[in-house]
Amino acid sequence: DVKVTQSSRYLVKRTGEKVFLECVQDMDHENMFWYRQDPGLGLRLIYFSYDVKMKEKGDIPEGYSVSREKKERFSLILESASTNQTSMYLCASSSQRTGNGYTFGSGTRLTVV
């Protein structure tokens, strides 16, 4: 019954590494989103995509990029991981047809050492 799957629950990476966070949804949703969650700051939008190969910057895109080559898959890329990117990363998807909310993945807790 899982609808939005994030490839890793926990991840530990070294400073300077290139990191890929993968998200796959099986609901045929057009929209996909990447957020990071930090205590006291809530969820902040990094990037989103409303169609294959389309991407839009969110509120905090610096240090990140994304890729959406297929409708069901949305990847978040940390080009050169830094310690201030240690966070919980949440992927979500939504339908442009129904427009009544997100379905979230279970999150990836990334630690950069």
Add this chain to the structure above:
Amino acid sequence: AQKITQTQPGMFVQEKEAVTLDCTYDTSDPSYGLFWYKQPSSGEMIFLIYQGSYDQQNATEGRYSLNFQKARKSANLVISASQLGDSAMYFCACFSGGYQKVTFGTGTKLQVIP
């Protein structure tokens, strides 16, 4: 741009009592939607309730109701008959405009006391 304000970082409530979690929003779009999500310690985000800006009546879902006061730009969540399993972080969120981009508040941590 839209903004969500949750002024209660943490709250306690006695089991079986009702509790209200505050949320105010700011958006310039005439058409928007408001959500509440629950995040238990396990980390998953659980959708609780939705209110559209043109909905005339307050949304209800079981023990959850959304007290929507449009003129005040507030969308408070009311949980009736609190249960121990209600202990979690609660996020208020708003979307407006295209692509359903959602802005979240900073959250309220609710703890239910036996």
